[in-house]
Amino acid sequence: MKELNSMRLEFPSRSANEGFARAAVAAFASQLDMTLTELGDVKTAVSEAVTNCIVHAYPDMIGTVHMRVRIVDPETLEIQVKDKGRGIEDVERAREPLFTTGGEDRSGMGFTIMESFMDEVKVRSKPGVGTAVTMRKKIEKRRPVR
Amino acid sequence: MKLTSTQNGGKLTLAIAGELDHHEARALCVEMEERIEEVLPRDCVLDLKELRFMDSSGIAVILKVYKHMNALGGRLTVRNVPDQPLRVLDASGIDRMIEITAGEPD
Numbered sequence: 001m002k003e004l005n006s007m008r009l010e011f012p013s014r015s016a017n018e019g020f021a022r023a024a025v026a027a028f029a030s031q032l033d034m035t036l037t038e039l040g041d042v043k044t045a046v047s048e049a050v051t052n053c054i055v056h057a058y059p060d061m062i063g064t065v066h067m068r069v070r071i072v073d074p075e076t077l078e079i080q081v082k083d084k085g086r087g088i089e090d091v092e093r094a095r096e097p098l099f100t101t102g103g104e105d106r107s108g109m110g111f112t113i114m115e116s117f118m119d120e121v122k123v124r125s126k127p128g129v130g131t132a133v134t135m136r137k138k139i140e141k142r143r144p145v146r
Numbered sequence: 147m148k149l150t151s152t153q154n155g156g157k158l159t160l161a162i163a164g165e166l167d168h169h170e171a172r173a174l175c176v177e178m179e180e181r182i183e184e185v186l187p188r189d190c191v192l193d194l195k196e197l198r199f200m201d202s203s204g205i206a207v208i209l210k211v212y213k214h215m216n217a218l219g220g221r222l223t224v225r226n227v228p229d230q231p232l233r234v235l236d237a238s239g240i241d242r243m244i245e246i247t248a249g250e251p252d
Contacts, residue, residue, distance in 0.1 A: 015167075015168055015169035016169055018167045018168055019165055019167060022199070036229070037233070040229065040233065041233070043199065043230075044199075044201050044230065044233070044234060047199075047201040051167065051168045051201065051202075051203065054168065055168065097239075104206065104209075105171065105172065105175075105203075105206055106202075106206055107203070107206040107209065107238065109202040109205055109237070109238050110202050112237060112238075113201070113202050113234060113237050113238075116237045117233070117237070
């Protein structure tokens with residue numbers, strides 16, 4: 001897949017940055033001709049992935065959240081959210097609807113929402129090393145990137 | 147994030163404005179639970195007309211209020227839900243338990 005444009009972002013895992021991450025990705029993605037619904041889906045998926053880093057990857061500390069956003073040919077927005085946190089023991093289980101280790105403050109629907117709002121969600125994780133979530137969404141109509 | 151509450155007899159309307167994510171969820175939850183405890187309503191309405199964004203943190207918040215209202219023997223309805231929060235609620239399947247109505251078209 002040919003890369004047409006990209007950006008990288010890193011920030012401390014403070015919850016105030018959840019809104020910042022959504023807004024930053026939305027601003028970068030505005031060069032694509034996205035519908036409001038597509039943009040809402042992307043912001044929601046970003047919010048879920050970043051919240052997972054803050055709540056689960058770095059539960060008792062402030063770590064760094066790394067994001068990479070790419071526009072790739074043909075007509076795809078790719079978002080990677082990576083941490084060097086605790087990692088996930090059982091990725092398959094973590095992806096199940098309603099599964100959470102976060103108590104009743106969390107719904108356990110984060111991965112389910114990422115999966116239903118994006119076309120592809122890949123999760124790589126190693127306990128004690130970290131987690132990388134890579135999501136892709138095909139954008140139907142697109143202005144050419146110059 | 148802003149919460150406005152209006153009481154009318156046994157009915158408590160809680161209107162949420164702004165963006166509801168993990169950062170905002172806990173404080174909002176505490177505030178809503180306090181209002182419910184003060185009023186002890188028969189009917190609680192969450193008005194989401196001014197909610198610009200919600201992620202799965204909002205599902206946990208709504209479920210908490212739903213359980214609270216159930217424990218009081220009351221009822222919860224969610225009204226005027228804009229498109230983005232509605233897609234999140236739909237994906238969660240929460241509409242099987244709670245009455246949810248979409249925002250009126252402009």
